[in-house]
Amino acid sequence: MAGLATILACVASCHKLRRLDVSHNTLPDHNLPPTNWVPVLAEQLPDSRLRSLYMSHCAVRDAAVSTLLPAVTQSHVRTLDLGHNSFGADAMRALAVSFSGEDSPFVSDLRCVTTSV
Numbered sequence: 001m002a003g004l005a006t007i008l009a010c011v012a013s014c015h016k017l018r019r020l021d022v023s024h025n026t027l028p029d030h031n032l033p034p035t036n037w038v039p040v041l042a043e044q045l046p047d048s049r050l051r052s053l054y055m056s057h058c059a060v061r062d063a064a065v066s067t068l069l070p071a072v073t074q075s076h077v078r079t080l081d082l083g084h085n086s087f088g089a090d091a092m093r094a095l096a097v098s099f100s101g102e103d104s105p106f107v108s109d110l111r112c113v114t115t116s117v
Contacts, residue, residue: 004022004025004037005037005040005079008022008037008040008041008044009040009044009049010039010044011038011044011045011050012044012045012046012047012048014048014070015049016049017048017049017050018049018050018051018052019050019051019054020041020050020052020053020054021054022037022053022054022055022058023054023055023056023057023058023081024040024056024057025037025058026057026058026059038060038064038067038068039067041068041071042067042068042070042071043054043071045068045071045072045074045075045077046071046074046075047073047109048076049076050075050076050077050092051076051077051078051079052077052078052079053072053077053079053080053081054079054081055068055080055081055082056081056083056084056085056111057083057084057085058083058085059085059086060065060085060086060087061081061085061086061087061091062085062088062090062091062094063094064087065082065091065094066091066094067086069094069095069098072098073098078109079108079109079110080109080110080111081109081113082110082111082112083111083112085112092112095112097109
């Protein structure tokens with residue numbers, strides 16, 4: 001792995017890292033097509049100490065949201081910015097389900113501005 005994927009693969013081991021901004025990363029990262037770095041990040045989130053995750057303008061689509069949500073709900077992330085992405089109604093429903101109810105994670109700030117919905 002190179003570039004962004006290399007950094008994301010180390011998120012869980014960076015114990016002082018609390019805020020990660022990967023906004024505007026829509027270009028392929030060498031062998032990774034746009035948003036294929038999301039599974040790399042999702043794998044790291046539950047073991048990380050991240051509190052804030054910013055992913056605006058990343059061409060995130062429904063499949064990437066589906067990959068990311070289980071990891072976010074098992075993590076310490078409290079601020080999630082998915083603004084200005086390309087996901088639709090399915091991802092919005094998944095977000096609503098994930099962050100509602102008694103068993104929901106403690107995400108206190110969710111941003112989903114100007115999606116394709």
